Amino acid sequence: MKLYIFGSCAGTEPMPGRHHTAFALETDGGLYWFDAGENCSYTAHLMGLDLLRVRAVFISHTHMDHIGGLGNLFWNIRKLTWVHSRQPERDIELYIPNMSSWDAILALLKNTEDNFRCKLAINAHGVSDGVLF
Secondary structure, eight states: OEEEEEEOBOSSSOOTTOOBSEEEEEETTEEEEEOOOTTHHHHHHHTTOOGGGEEEEEOSOOOHHHHTTHHHHHHHHHHHHHHTTOOOSSOEEEEESOHHHHHHHHHHHHTSGGGGOOSSOEEEEEOOSSOOO
């Protein structure tokens, strides 16, 4: 198992060399993402991670420093499916405590190119306190 940290700055003003909260665990060939702060997919891609191996994204809470990069993460995964002509290994599960936040991000994505037509499925699940996975 490997831990990748894409951002560790939470709830503060922008800080040089740091991005908002996001990290992923790599296990059994898959990536399990925790929060999605700004620039998280960009940082992961530059680290050499294959974004098409993302299996699940867990959002702790819907403050901007934890979801500000979520739309861009899924947009980049979608873009990579077209660029590399391959699909993610499986559907991506999204666990998010506020479904209206996901609905808003999805509406934004659908205003981008091709109505966010995807070769991947994102299955969003509303969550509350307790065991999730």
